[in-house]
Amino acid sequence: MGRGGEQRRPQAYDAELGIAVERAQQGDEEAFATAYRLVHPGLLGYVRGLVGEDAEDVASEAWLEIARDLSRFRGDGAGFRGWTATIARHRALDHLRRQKRRPRQALLEQDVLELPGGEDTAVAALETLSTERALELIRTLPTEQAEAVLLRVVVGLDGPATARVLGKRAGSVRTAAYRGLKRLAEQLASGHGGNVTSTPPRALKDET
Incomplete structure (x- = not known):
């Protein structure tokens, strides 16, 4: 985002992220901190868009799982962002279930092969x-x-x-x-x- 969101486009640091994740999997705590710094702002924004003011707690739960299962991850920097987003989404769903919110009825989805730009x-x-x-x-x-x-x-x-x-x-x-x-x-x-x-x-x- 722009003002108030000091964040580079995520794709810009995928190479750096991939190296950090690989080193973190070898036990490098500083490398894990680097991966966290690169991924957390976008991940927190995603979670905040799903659960609102409870985002910090949900994101913390997600990072605990990410740290626990890091050795299982296989892929590059972009893949790591996708993997962490999947974990965060599952924790958000769990949170909403605990809050006993009624799920919205899904709208009819349409599979479109090509869409115009814009x-x-x-x-x-x-x-x-x-x-x-x-x-x-x-x-x-x-x-x-x-x-x-x-x-x-x-x-x-x-x-x-x-x-x-x-x-x-x-x-x-x-x-x-x-x-x-x-x-x-x-x-x-x-x-x-x-x-x-x-x-x-x-x-x-x-x-x-």
């Missing part, structure tokens, strides 16, 4: 907002659109990785991300993005 405009506009304001705006989207946008924009995953985290078809996720970014672009263009009223985070669809 996402860059919304992404660029979101990056001019503070992290908190951008997350407030994203939380106004339907659940599946909000998750897709959070993973694509905040965590920085590509389409296939986002689909793996959500356990859905790539076409469905691409559709959700496109619709969400299109809606955000329309809100920002109309000036609504500057005066977003905070809304409670929507409960995720409960999954087994």
